[in-house]
Amino acid sequence: MSKPVRSLQIRHVDAGSCNGCEQELTALTGRDYDMQRYGLDIVASPRHADAMLVTGPVTDTMARSVERVWQAISVPKIRIAFGDCAAGCGFSQDSYASHGGLNDPDLTIAGCPPEPGKALSLLRAWMASHDTHGMTSVEVESNSKKIG
Numbered sequence: 001m002s003k004p005v006r007s008l009q010i011r012h013v014d015a016g017s018c019n020g021c022e023q024e025l026t027a028l029t030g031r032d033y034d035m036q037r038y039g040l041d042i043v044a045s046p047r048h049a050d051a052m053l054v055t056g057p058v059t060d061t062m063a064r065s066v067e068r069v070w071q072a073i074s075v076p077k078i079r080i081a082f083g084d085c086a087a088g089c090g091f092s093q094d095s096y097a098s099h100g101g102l103n104d105p106d107l108t109i110a111g112c113p114p115e116p117g118k119a120l121s122l123l124r125a126w127m128a129s130h131d132t133h134g135m136t137s138v139e140v141e142s143n144s145k146k147i148g
Helices: 020-028 060-072 116-128
Strands: 008-014 040-042 051-055 078-082 107-109
Touching: 008 020, 008 060, 008 116, 020 051, 020 116, 040 116, 051 060, 078 116, 107 116
Parallel strands: 008 040, 008 051, 051 078, 078 107
Antiparallel strands: none
């Protein structure tokens, strides 16, 4: 097992999801996927985060909270849309109460919900293609309908 080049501290924001994505995100922290061994971790405070991972369609009531979390994360930082709803193509995309997903994500992990192994692979690929100084968007191939 190789050491991670860097770590990625993630602040998760549930922006109105059905909790399917949260179940898969929780699976990433368990013994089967153990994302911490690759330098990925979920943190409680946006002040300790490098990334904001959003699940859900970003409802009207959560839009301001998403923006506050984003503003609290120091630069460099990235936005991750986790699941089809956060990517703007989920079942709730046409809802009157939805903002249609996360604006301008740097990484989109598609699926309803995303499969944990594939999500871990995409997060690791993103980390491998970026250093700590120049966080920029990257397109990653996937069989899902929207990625990148």
